Amino acid sequence: MEEQQMMAAAEAILFIAGDPVPVRSIAEVLDIDVDTAERLMEKIAEAYTSQHWGLQLIRINDAYQLVTRPEYGEYIRRFTGAAKEQSLSRACLETLAIIAYNQPVTKADIEQLRGVKCDHAIAVLLEKNLIREVGRLDAPGKPKLYGTTELFLKSFGLSSIDDLPPLKPQQAT
């Protein structure tokens, strides 16, 4: 199969899937190796950047997903009647930052860093599916360990957790 056709087939699959499609699924369906599939996806992503207007191909961990460009979110909400995602409270953002950079991490660690109770922020983040329990610490009380989810990556435009910028060392305020 020619490359052009493989790209077309991959695009059709991404459209039908809706959800992120792992590179290896693409490789399997097109009967090519994973590296070739990977290069194919990169090419599609580039083509979307240059040719498409309202859509883009994003990478989340080892999978690719077709999504709309953020600039047009308002029109989509107008069309579907969906409510705008509310911005997260500062308590939630701080808690999320601590979890993202230190995962897996316990509630006690988070509270130590923030200097306040974090139950509410953690509950909200769990409900919004931005964090999840990833296990329990082998210590007295077996405290829960928290980590971020794939939805976290997507919601913040990160393709993996390594995409987070390094924390700024604090000098001047």
Place this chain on the structure above:
Amino acid sequence: MEEQQMMAAAEAILFIAGDPVPVRSIAEVLDIDVDTAERLMEKIAEAYTSQHWGLQLIRINDAYQLVTRPEYGEYIRRFTGAAKEQSLSRACLETLAIIAYNQPVTKADIEQLRGVKCDHAIAVLLEKNLIREVGRLDAPGKPKLYGTTELFLKSFGLSSIDDLPPLKPQQAT
């Protein structure tokens, strides 16, 4: 708004909808007249024909729909075949349950709950006369609202919709 941006917004809407989108809905969302919207859609359709690979924009009466090209059906089957095929009866039962408990409800609401497109199940239930359109929601897409029919009540031995068994609260897992 520039034409390029309007095309982008329209493309994003067509992508999210998946279903046929009436030209007047596009016009309403973009705040342009129907003729302009019509020309816009034709331009997008042309661009898809000349540039795109796996997708195309088709016209159905006064609506446009983004669909995969038939040439790639084989790959789509191969891809979806790997996913577990759900029995139609199960899909219909779930869809019926959502409509029964949440009526009046839009297709978008049902799909949100089920996490997949539900066109087929809804078509079957309409055909079997277990559900019906009960109105339209006042949103730009004017989505249809579905409810259950008398036949539904009769078929399941209910004297009214209040006869449905109460849902037990879900335990968090």
Place this chain on the structure above:
Amino acid sequence: MGYQVKLEVFEGPLDLLLHLISKAKINIEDISISEITAQYMDYLNQMQALDIDIASEFMVMAATLLHIKSCKLLPKPAQQSEEQEPDPQQQLIQRLKEYKKYKDAGEWLHERYMVYSNMYSKLPEEVVDTGEDIKFSNVTKQDIAQAMMDLLKRKNASQQAQPVVRNIKPETISLQDRIRQLTAVLVRRGKVLFSQLVSNKFSRLYIIVTFLALLEMINRGWIKVQQSRPFSDILIQRKGLRWKNNR
């Protein structure tokens, strides 16, 4: 009602301290404990004066600050104990610096979120065997309830197990739920104005459902409504509606 002063809200004692430090335009390292302690206590006093509950963390920090301040007034302890106990002021500075890093990271996340929460994805197409004919002959109302509960459970489970896409989420409110809520309101209050049931902070769908619920309740003879003239507020009164009607 007393005179209300708007007091800035802080995420905790560390947040408040950072605010005081930035107001003083100094580096975290250069804090003067006696000054910062005075300002900190001043803030707590204001909160107290306004009858705002002061979280225990703020009190603990107050005690820490006072402890550091008192240590400074005392003569330097002998060398051995200095080795054992780290300087509490340095400890506090360290905590503030750590906290500030995540506070800044939180701001960075906020900016990203404002952009990327505007991206939407498409729902997957459903794969079904279209050749199959559906049979509901053995299906009971219990099965319908079970299907709905399974769905809700699956939704809960999938949200925890493989969180991937946030699709567009239209808010859903069921008519039955709304009827139940309105019944509760009317049983409690006897009468209510339509404007009290809906306000512009609610979505259009919510208002529509409320209206449909009222129509249904009129239909069932549970309530009576009055409107003195077109577009004026609607008075809704209980009529033959008792709580058990709703069971």
